[in-house]
Amino acid sequence: MYPFKEIEQKWQKYWEENKTFKAIDFSEKPKYYVLDMFPYPSGAGLHVGHPEGYIASDIMARYKRKQGFNVLHPMGWDAFGLPAENYALQTGTHPKITTEKNIATFRRQIKSFGFSYDWEREINTTDPKYYKWTQWIFQQLYKMGLAYQAEVAVNWCPALKTVLANEEVIDGKSERGGHPVIRMPMRQWMLKITAYADRLLKDLDLVDFPDSIKEMQRNWIGRSEGADVDFTIFDSDYTLKVFTTRPDTLFGATYMVVAPEHPILKTLIPSEYKEAVQAYQMVSASKSELDRTELAKEKTGVFTGIYAINPVNGHKIPIWTSDYVLMSYGTGAIMAVPGHDQRDWEFARKFGLEIIEVISGGDITKEAYVGDGVLVNSQFLDGLHVADSQRKIIDWLTEKGIGQSKVQYKLRDWVFSRQRYWGEPFPLYFDDNNNIHLIDESKLPLVLPPLEKYEPSGTGESPLANLPEWIDFIDPETGKHCRYETNTMPQWAGSCWYYLRYLDPDNDKAFCDKQKENYWMPVDLYIGGAEHAVLHLLYARFWHKVLYDLGFVATTEPFMKLINQGMILGEDGEKMSKSRGNVINPDEVIGNFGADTFRIYEMFMGPLTRVKPWSTSSIDGVFRFLNRVWNIFVTDEGKTSPDIQDVTPDSSTLSLLHKTIFKVTDDIENLRFNTAISQMMIFVNEIIKLPVKPRSVMQTFVHLLNPFAPHLTEQIWNLLGNSQSLAYIDWPTYDPDLIIDELVTLAVQINGKVRGTFEIARDSTDQDCIENAMQLENVKRYIENLTIVKTVVIKNKIVSIVVK
């Protein structure tokens, strides 16, 4: 067993003392920015899923350095968030203390892997020197008109007297205690991400993200084209605007539906309908999002007593209210076309509303017909197909001034405040008239004050509301009473721009020096979990575009290439969890096998992006591999093996080496670490058979293994008499002539079945190949007394003979 513990400590100390991985701002070399999604330092410590992405990025970082790139590879902590605050609630420990402790654990664990981070660039989102700039960016958003306040429904738990995050609500009950949770409107800060919807969608074409992530983002943004149409209310001046993707079906609109929250229900309801409508509104309000969607298979609703006029045919149509129409999408009202929309069809069926066919081709007595067809019962649209009639009706509506084409997004503005303590304070204050004043830039950061108690305020406000001595103050300039915002920013805030802070972590004049930003950005490779596929990535892309519009950054997109590592499951194939008892502790694995074995094992498990189960016995195989490598180079006494000699390698050894250089290089470039490792195993299996191992070949191999097993290879490199670290010594190149075999093995197929193989010189003529094939005894057996119909030769691969 090789002395991994000693070696790993030695080299980690060496790298740290020599600042081996310090990234230099500005250089003649091309830059390469490889970024990990920084972790939330939880109390549980690192689990084996974390390092998977970090190992991959570290291999890239080390490989690129050896390729002559100036590499930026940083790490930091996304440390605001709920768990620390909940822990404070239970124990009274300040979140800052908990956070510091957790970071220390994470840092120690991460360092034990020997990652080549530039630790001088370490950042922490909870550090006032960091969140000063989170606050500053918020102020820029505010000045751009992208931050505003609104009343938004939140998860209010009357029993706990607090607002809960979505993940704290399970089936309409609080996660802690199981108390009922209702939707209650509360003042919130909002960010107008919808203003960037189109660009967030379009610029996905500029980046190299997995298709699934792009698709999820596209769905999330949810662009749809259609038209706005105004309906007048019968006997009223009021118009009811709807959005529809199917203006062509306007003649089939036989009723309308508004969301239970729609303002029209406050004013226009005839008195005899008020009671029923209000009762329905109450029921809807108490339903969670879940109830309103998944569980509500059966449509519900009530008639409001109001009628609208269908603008195309003047028909008087009833307006209903139902929670299958959402206030948050479109205008909160729809024209219902039961003949050609399945939801409307179900609703109409249930309540006996009229169903008219306006597009032929289906059977609307059975279900709504949503396909293409010829328009019927639609006066001037009759005879047209769907696409044509859409154009025509939109022109008609536009001309009459009662509608126009419209692009609608599913994406909603971002609720950017939390009623919590452990987050960035908003850098602003209110005067007694509720006017908003931004804190002067020179006075930032607005520091989170210490708290005695973390109990919720009881009003739904953050625990900061319990601190009047902090909230209330007299503005020295105006002498007037003012108060700070008690809401804090969500956890996403700090992670929206952290990749920029790494470029210039100590700058107190700007969030990041512009020259440095110009040099390092964009991120060339971003590795992290797919759970951040939508929110974090969309939010960060949004902030980046705002900073771009303000001229603070030079690229429209922050991340050029994104890779999601697949989850690592427990040995039982289930998700790792304490309750299942299948959690693997990385400290233990490193203690038993060392960091190099851990690194290679996680990369050898399978493709980086795939979900794969942990297997403790498989680690043995990797550990054996590294031991074999060690034993090739080092004797039991710790000296260089006498088998390694300055001899000229024979051609097959040289060919093997160059094939290995080629394969490992190509695989790293494409993040196929599993097959790169496999090739190195093949190399070792072959080389170990040689009684004398050529020094030049073995030295080259050490380079190839270095990004994967940095400690072991540094030690061997050192023992071989090299005094410099391997980190910046050139990556080997292969000779294309040496990876081509002189002799190739061809298979012979007769009627599609392989009947033999033969060796022949590379690139032999088809004629030679066929002649050789015919010589084989087994081939002769199968073609005897039969006529050859056809022969196919694929160069250097196969000879295929068809007989009859």
Next chain:
RNA sequence: GCCGCGGUGGCGGAAUUGGCAGACGCGCUGGACUUAGGAUCCAGUCCUGAAUAGGGGUGCGAGUUCAAAUCUCGCCCGCGGCACCA
């Protein structure tokens, strides 16, 4: 329901401009060395078969082709995301 990804030995996985399926690793079997081995080394290991003969075989069923894990069509199953978005 919709969108995306996937299904290959006992297990993790290789091989997709169509060209000898199962590389590499685990596990297992046998052997060597040993007081001992859960260390190390050697041999074997898709199924069937005495076989270095044949036959079968990449979720299922068709198709295209000299040739299909790979391409086409229709299903089944698993995972992830979204979920009344008008």
